Amino acid sequence: MYLIYALFSLTLMGMAFGYLLGIAARHFKVEDNPLAEKIEALMPGSQCGQCGYPGCRPAAEALVAGEAPPTLCPPGGRALAEQLANLLSLELDLSGVDDHLPMVAQVDETLCIGCCRCYKVCPTDALVGASKMIHVVVADACIACGKCVDVCPTECLKLHPVRPTLKTWRWPKPLLAGA
Amino acid sequence: MWKPYLSMLFKPGTIRGGVHPEPRKEATANLTIETAFPLPSILYLALQQHVGKAAEPVVRVGDRVLKGQLIAVSQGNVSAPLHAPTSGVIADIMDFPSAHPSALPTPTILLETDGLDEWREGIEEIDPFTLSAEEICARVGAAGVVGMGGAAFPSRVKLNLGRERRIETLIINGGECEPYLTCDDRLMQERAEAIVDGIRIMMRGLQCQQSIIGIEDNKLDAIEAMRRAVAPWASQMAVAVLPSLYPMGWDKQMIRYLTGLEVPAGGRATDIGVLMHNVGTAYAVHEAIRYQKPLISRVVTVSGGAVARPRNVEAPLGTPLSALLDFCGYQPERKARLILGGPMMGEALPHANLPLVKGAAGILALSVEEVSASDAKSCIRCSRCVTACPVGLLPLEMMSRIRAGQLESALKFGLKDCISCGSCSYVCPSEIPLVHYFKYANGELMAQQQAKHKSEQTRKLADERQARLERVRQEAAAQAAARKAQALAQAEARKAAQAAKASQSARSAETQTVESAS
């Protein structure tokens, strides 16, 4: 008999406390706007649009809302994906990231007609040139977003993988078979 | 507050950690250096054989050069020039595979030798002790001398730094703790007087009065030879016998053992009044200053189970490693690993068609029995790696953090202080490639830093672009406003003029009517 009393009362208390906790969670919920700002600060800020969102702020908000994976930003690469995953405590699937080598845009000088359409869309001003003059890409500033490739009428702009040099070579992660 | 206690720990003679790999030096330690190595037909001289900025060529394809002639100049302060190892014609200046595990291309000058071995002018012997300290340091730099122990750091920079910091002791590193390597040993046995001369020249260049030559106790003949050579200057120079241990040749370990002081983290040896140079560097300084001959060749140990006649060979820089190996009876079918340097810290090369560089102390072709190649097993936390680490790190903790992807927390256990000596990997019973993890982690952290830097740069560029567009917009708006204001002003002026004319004609009309009326 006492066992049934004990079970009953404890179950009732558990349910009551759980209900109270639920009310508290909803009532005292903290707006996570600061989180979106923090994420935006981590991003490259070039508003290139490669993630599919119209800029870094909307992408940050999508991340906070949980609509986008932390690997959404190609220019940010693996480093950014890891930081975002850490910040948001998300699962990180790096299989799609960094499979491609870093890219840079290059002008094929035989095809450039100097129409000046490309530098107007470059988010980092990495294209230099004047009307009727051959344009050139400043490789250090180029983030390989691809916008210039889209607008070029003669298709003289293409994205090429950056060739690995002795200076950019890094030790790969050791492979461990089994444990 | 800690200083008095720490100084109690800093007694001379302290060693921490270290391992005892089999020396395997018997094959080459008792053979003289081979000086009659046949000249290869082409020498491949990489423009980057040193730490710092690559040298820039000053010759063109087709130029004929003499032995010892300058063919590339140093760029900036931390750099070293390059000289032709023999006479010949510049065949090409191109990207050629580098002596590196990746064998990625690096700018290289190809020198087609003509067999004449004709020296340039100006290689008479001079008295180094008539030169000033600054002059000596400058000439060391002009001769392209870099650290010959493997680090290949431009020696002029170190000498200048030592002179400015007024160091008290020059320590000469005759440790050579890596297995197989005996080039420094033979150099000390055969050319002790030249090395001592080089040391004295360096002391003059540094303006320091004292030097110690540290030699491991497994090189008794070298100790004897060096002792005899320093005897005339026994008040200033001494030979210190070090216990045979790997890594005794690690500069900071040797400094602590000999002086009792530790180089502070992030600092340099000059901060505590010492400077260290390799015996090979001392020899190169002797050649460069007394005989005005630049650094164009080096002694390299060719050894390993896949080499039939292992030997120390004095070969010109740029020699294809395959030529060196063939000279010593290379048996490619027995080779399991090709190593530049020693087995503990050297680099595995993918093939032997790569050139000899200034920092190459050894070329090893190891057979299957001489390498370990098992799969790594799980860590059993035996902490042998902790006991072996000469720096005092916790390799097992760093490794488990790196495996889990937590590179930042690996830093807490001392990742930045790791010298990649390999002692931890050597003793690990689970055969975990610990040093590989640390090299990977350091590279990854650097890449993350660079990526962050690039992100910040991109953001700055994007902001500047926005600012520029804003400026353009504002200027356009200002111009439009100015034009509008000007137009308005003109319109106002015209209206005023019209009004003035109208009133004037009205007044003249009035006077006319008045006149006609009277």
Add this chain to the structure above:
Amino acid sequence: MKPVLSAPFKNASEEHAAIMDKVMLALLPATVIGLFVFGWPAVFLFLITLLSAIGWEAVCLRLAGRPIRSTLADHSALLTGWLLAISLPPWAPWWIGVLGGFIAIVVGKQVYGGLGQNLFNPAMLARVALLVSFPLEMTTWTPATLLGDGQPGFGAAWDIFLGQTIPDGYSGATSIGYLKTELSRGKMLPAIASEGDYNLGLNLIGLERGSLGETSAIALLSGGIWLLRQKVISWEIPVSLLLTVAVLAGVAVVLDPMHQPGIGFHLGSGGMLLFAFFIATDYVTSPNTRVGQMVFGAGCGALVFIIRTWGAYPEGIAFAILLMNSLTPLIDHYIRPRIYGRDFKGQPLEMEGKP
């Protein structure tokens, strides 16, 4: 592209199995003596515990999809089973061995992730679980006799092994257990000593009641010293442990000679040497650094003394080691070696300013 290999290219290569084999070799003298003096039931129990440990490890590996043969080849399960077996009462029934193997391997090791991942010493975890769950079977101590003198025959041994109640007249108390019960009854040491049949010499050899392999102090000591010479274990833990116990026991016997048995009793009894050389020195569950190991050993010694003197159980080793195992991560966190060029806080060393 071939994977890039990193230096060093040679390894000193002492395999896991070689290390475990050395430990088992060091345990062999004590084990053989134990099997000898306790008779056939002990032999059966020993074998079933070893088989159980290996068997459960194979089951877990199969479930985890890991290669069975190569993993078992590192002999770690065998060693765990051995350590567990020699700490069991010698005439315990077969299911104690099987259950002990299960708890040690499955709960104490595989659940944590396998070799190298466990927090607690698996053998001791199993022993504590068994002791708390089956106090009767785990505190039935049987006489130690030379050469079958008074030992049950083969058939009777088999029956005991299968779980039949141990015949009257066999079970008794260990010296520690006897001491504790008599002290709790208010007696003083000289009286207890004269009534009991404690003989230090015989005890050191191994002719006393106790666990299967823990009775022979001399065998354990020689095995432990051999292990030290072979550099399988380092001196910090055994020395700090035994020294702490000796100091505490010495001080205690000076303060309270009527109730305290003294240094020799503690050091020579009930597996103290097994504890010091074989159990506390387990690689996975002990700290990484020398100073940390000394702290660990001292803590183990102090806890064992406290539990023995004031605790409810006469034997405190298993509890002491589990408590100290739980402190190992804390010790590792705070006690780290001083890095070259840095002070104990990790900051670069300060040197007098040079121009």
